[in-house]
Amino acid sequence: MVYNFGAGPSVLPQEVLKKAQKDLLDFENTGMSVLEISHRSQNFQKVIDEAEKDLRELMGIPGNYKVLFLQGGASTQFSMVPLNLAVGKKAYYAISGAFGKKAYDEAVKLSEFLNLEAISLGSTEAEAYKRLVNIDECQIDKKNAAYLHLTTNNTIEGTTVYPEALPEGADVPLVADMSSNILAVDYEVEKFGLIYAGAQKNLGAAGLTLVIVREDLLNAHSTLSSMMDYQILSKNGSMYNTPPTFAIYLAGLVFKWAKKQGGVKALEANNRKKAQLLYDYIDQSGFYQNPVVNRAQRSICNVVFTSPSQELDALFAKEAANAGFNYIKGHRSVGGMRASIYNAFPLEGVIELIKFMKEFEEKYR
Numbered sequence: 162m163v164y165n166f167g168a169g170p171s172v173l174p175q176e177v178l179k180k181a182q183k184d185l186l187d188f189e190n191t192g193m194s195v196l197e198i199s200h201r202s203q204n205f206q207k208v209i210d211e212a213e214k215d216l217r218e219l220m221g222i223p224g225n226y227k228v229l230f231l232q233g234g235a236s237t238q239f240s241m242v243p244l245n246l247a248v249g250k251k252a253y254y255a256i257s258g259a260f261g262k263k264a265y266d267e268a269v270k271l272s273e274f275l276n277l278e279a280i281s282l283g284s285t286e287a288e289a290y291k292r293l294v295n296i297d298e299c300q301i302d303k304k305n306a307a308y309l310h311l312t313t314n315n316t317i318e319g320t321t322v323y324p325e326a327l328p329e330g331a332d333v334p335l336v337a338d339m340s341s342n343i344l345a346v347d348y349e350v351e352k353f354g355l356i357y358a359g360a361q362k363n364l365g366a367a368g369l370t371l372v373i374v375r376e377d378l379l380n381a382h383s384t385l386s387s388m389m390d391y392q393i394l395s396k397n398g399s400m401y402n403t404p405p406t407f408a409i410y411l412a413g414l415v416f417k418w419a420k421k422q423g424g425v426k427a428l429e430a431n432n433r434k435k436a437q438l439l440y441d442y443i444d445q446s447g448f449y450q451n452p453v454v455n456r457a458q459r460s461i462c463n464v465v466f467t468s469p470s471q472e473l474d475a476l477f478a479k480e481a482a483n484a485g486f487n488y489i490k491g492h493r494s495v496g497g498m499r500a501s502i503y504n505a506f507p508l509e510g511v512i513e514l515i516k517f518m519k520e521f522e523e524k525y526r
């Protein structure tokens with residue numbers, strides 16, 4: 162038995178993979194593979210329409226928000242967000258992780274070109290991002306602010322801004338990089354102006370980037386490259402060019418699976434249960450440690466932990482991989498271990514991991 166603890170691409174539901182396997186050879190009796198059908202065909206239109214409908218249902222996306230199925234990864238959104246939203250304005254960033262820093266750096270890069278000011282509301286980089294930035298909303302110049310950007314789940318560092326901790330009074334659109342906990346934690350879409358996420362964690366396969374954006378933020382920019390322009394992409398139903406058809410199809414299957422599991426609330430409850438087991442074991446062990454300063458900020462999607470030494474961390478990752486616990490080595494920038502236990506990761510995988518951790522502890526304590 163192999164358990165995939167990868168941070169993305171990551172584990173997918175078996176039933177989704179089995180359906181995809183079947184459709185890979187013959188998609189709904191068309192005699193063609195799902196990879197071969199035209200994006201302009203009725204068959205594909207049905208796929209993308211259903212995917213959008215199911216996602217809207219899962220997340221409770223109101224009618225005044227557009228759903229875009231794009232490419233380029235979440236990293237492309239680091240530039241597309243300021244390009245579309247922040248020309249001539251102030252763009253605020255709370256930097257609580259390596260990806261939040263990347264998003265901020267891209268806005269800084271564009272600042273002269275777009276006549277925008279990228280402003281950091283604080284960074285916890287000096288503390289190795291072991292806690293989230295305390296956002297002081299008073300620092301925001303509301304009149305000139307385009308948005309406040311945050312990362313809801315810091316994939317590398319294992320921290321989360323849970324719904325109750327979202328800034329409330331800023332009165333500026335919140336822009337969220339939700340790449341690693343979309344559909345895993347139940348957020349209210351109305352709280353955000355724009356949400357984006359790479360698909361390769363909770364939504365399916367790499368190659369698709371989801372953007373959910375409030376209509377009033379879609380400004381026409383005649384000078385913007387068409388492929389960068391939310392307005393144009395939206396008007397063309399995410400098909401200004403050839404979209405990532407297979408990744409959209411796969412996300413559609415994941416949405417149907419998520420609905421069958423009882424929706425986002427049920428998925429979150431299951432994720433909490435898995436994470437709690439692991440954190441409880443880590444906390445009582447005295448051998449392993451989770452570095453996150455504030456327990457209320459611990460991620461239920463990415464559980465990071467260390468053993469007493471870097472040598473033992475390396476040994477752990479090696480022995481774990483040999484025992485079928487794949488990709489549990491922490492991100493290269495922080496070391497240690499990271500168990501990514503997204504929606505499709507099974508509870509029994511966590512139980513088995515804890516057993517393995519106990520054995521490892523007994524051997525090397």
Ligand code: PMP
Nearest residue numbers: 234235236260316338340341359
């Ligand atoms: N933001 C977050 C929170 C991520 O976890 C990642 C990828 N691990 C990215 C952005 C970058 O995403 P992509 O590789 O899709 O560009």
